[in-house]
Amino acid sequence: MTKRIFRTVFFVAVSMFLASVALFMTVLYDYFSVVRQEELKVQTDLAARGVRDEGLTYLEGLETLDCRITWIGADGGVLYDSRSKAGEMENHLERREVREALEEGYGTAARSSFTLAERYLYSAKRLEDGTVLRLSAAQDSLPALFFGMFKPLCLIFAAAVCLSFFLASRLAKKIVEPLNGLDLDDPLASGAYEELSPLLGRLHAQQQEIGRQREELMRTSELRREFTANVSHELKTPLHTISGSAELLAEGMVRPEDVSVFSGRIYGEAKRMIRLVEDILRLSHLDEGAGDMEWEWVDLYALAEETAESFSLAAKEEGVAFLFAGEPAAVFGIRQLLQGILYNLCDNGVKYNLPGGCVSLEVGEAEGEAFLTVADTGIGIPAEHQERIFERFYRVDKSHSKEIGGTGLGLSIVKHAVSLHGAKLELLSTPGKGTKVSVRFPKKGEEEKDGDGRSVRGAQAVPGRRDHGSGKDHGL
Numbered sequence: 001m002t003k004r005i006f007r008t009v010f011f012v013a014v015s016m017f018l019a020s021v022a023l024f025m026t027v028l029y030d031y032f033s034v035v036r037q038e039e040l041k042v043q044t045d046l047a048a049r050g051v052r053d054e055g056l057t058y059l060e061g062l063e064t065l066d067c068r069i070t071w072i073g074a075d076g077g078v079l080y081d082s083r084s085k086a087g088e089m090e091n092h093l094e095r096r097e098v099r100e101a102l103e104e105g106y107g108t109a110a111r112s113s114f115t116l117a118e119r120y121l122y123s124a125k126r127l128e129d130g131t132v133l134r135l136s137a138a139q140d141s142l143p144a145l146f147f148g149m150f151k152p153l154c155l156i157f158a159a160a161v162c163l164s165f166f167l168a169s170r171l172a173k174k175i176v177e178p179l180n181g182l183d184l185d186d187p188l189a190s191g192a193y194e195e196l197s198p199l200l201g202r203l204h205a206q207q208q209e210i211g212r213q214r215e216e217l218m219r220t221s222e223l224r225r226e227f228t229a230n231v232s233h234e235l236k237t238p239l240h241t242i243s244g245s246a247e248l249l250a251e252g253m254v255r256p257e258d259v260s261v262f263s264g265r266i267y268g269e270a271k272r273m274i275r276l277v278e279d280i281l282r283l284s285h286l287d288e289g290a291g292d293m294e295w296e297w298v299d300l301y302a303l304a305e306e307t308a309e310s311f312s313l314a315a316k317e318e319g320v321a322f323l324f325a326g327e328p329a330a331v332f333g334i335r336q337l338l339q340g341i342l343y344n345l346c347d348n349g350v351k352y353n354l355p356g357g358c359v360s361l362e363v364g365e366a367e368g369e370a371f372l373t374v375a376d377t378g379i380g381i382p383a384e385h386q387e388r389i390f391e392r393f394y395r396v397d398k399s400h401s402k403e404i405g406g407t408g409l410g411l412s413i414v415k416h417a418v419s420l421h422g423a424k425l426e427l428l429s430t431p432g433k434g435t436k437v438s439v440r441f442p443k444k445g446e447e448e449k450d451g452d453g454r455s456v457r458g459a460q461a462v463p464g465r466r467d468h469g470s471g472k473d474h475g476l
């Protein structure tokens with residue numbers, strides 16, 4: 001690049017020099033021609049006065065004239081010439097300056113010699129007696145002038161080439177220097193050229209985007225690692241219990257009356273594992289966007305009624321009352337996922353309740369938006385945990401959750417499903433008093449779908465007015 005800039009600047013400088021010299025010489029030559037012509041006119045006037053007073057004697061007395069004097073008769077015949085014999089000269093009537101002088105009183109002309117090496121300037125004046133007095137002076141032609149000055153011009157040209165060479169190499173270095181000094185890690189900080197701002201801006205934006213993507217990738221792989229570790233840990237505990245109990249049974253080390261206890265333990269742990277694996281599969285299906293699931297108009301009221309029926313017995317066994325109320329509400333969504341939302345929220349309402357407490361499930365429509373609310377009078381969630389309970393495997397009280405068969409994935413599934421429906425999730429909870437979770441679906445006709453028919457509106461979960469849609473729980 002430096003070489004290219006150098007060549008360009010050098011070529012431009014030398015060309016400019018040559019063009020300037022040519023232009024300058026032409027202008028100067030024209031200027032001196034005009035000046036010389038003016039001088040010739042003054043000299044012609046003076047000579048004309050002399051001829052009028054003294055006639056031919058005046059002309060013959062002139063010795064040191066740097067120009068040629070010709071006296072021409074009214075018929076064009078030459079009466080006197082300072083350089084040739086008058087009688088041998090041809091008729092001058094057709095000469096332009098003579099004709100002009102005869103017609104207008106004064107005439108000028110400029111003619112080049114046959115070889116073009118010289119140029120002659122003519123100035124003619126008509127005298128009172130009708131004759132014409134003409135003065136002519138030789139002048140170098142432009143090419144002759146140029147060749148005459150060839151040596152000094154060559155010297156000037158050589159000096160100009162050297163100067164151009166020096167300036168071009170300095171300029172090229174100066175132009176390239178800021179570009180070499182560009183800090184590609186922080187392009188905007190270098191401030192090289194204003195003209196480069198859009199390019200550097202784009203570079204900066206690109207780098208930021210790459211940085212963001214890298215961070216996102218690192219976060220995702222960190223979450224993936226965490227998730228894998230959690231899954232292995234969650235599976236290891238029941239597997240140990242199962243294998244330990246099964247080993248004791250197989251080796252006949254269990255008393256006959258304890259066999260049911262051990263087999264019950266195996267059964268319980270196996271069920272917990274099945275639930276866990278099912279939840280993991282459900283979650284990874286949601287992570288992939290659940291593109292194979294069918295979108296349809298779902299009667300939320302009917303779906304909630306079914307859920308309430310299936311839960312009322314289990315709730316009764318826990319000493320918890322299950323209440324259901326509401327009115328018809330239609331939601332455009334995926335039936336299975338809506339069922340999942342209802343199931344997990346009601347399940348938590350019952351699981352984290354206190355004997356004598358109650359769970360209320362309500363569905364309906366408000367201001368054109370379908371909603372569902374699950375409220376319980378249970379143990380509640382401390383404020384510092386409310387933000388995190390939507391993360392995978394996050395539990396407020398790990399042992400309590402495990403004891404009651406929790407997988408730690410229920411609310412993650414709820415959050416994902418809500419997000420996929422473009423709905424809003426709100427959580428209000430007071431420790432010791434209870435928890436209320438509400439889901440508000442988009443207004444009818446506002447469901448925005450992508451090419452696969454999925455809702456493309458991001459979920460805005462607002463637990464206790466806090467947004468959980470942008471929590472840590474991104475994918476695996």
Ligand code: ADP
Nearest residue numbers: 348352389395396401406407408409410411435
């Ligand atoms: P789990 O399978 O453990 O219930 P969730 O993802 O459903 O997993 O819930 C995460 C944690 O949030 C639970 O372990 C529990 O500590 C807390 N939690 C969820 N719902 C409630 C609720 N209604 N009342 C009190 N705590 C709750």
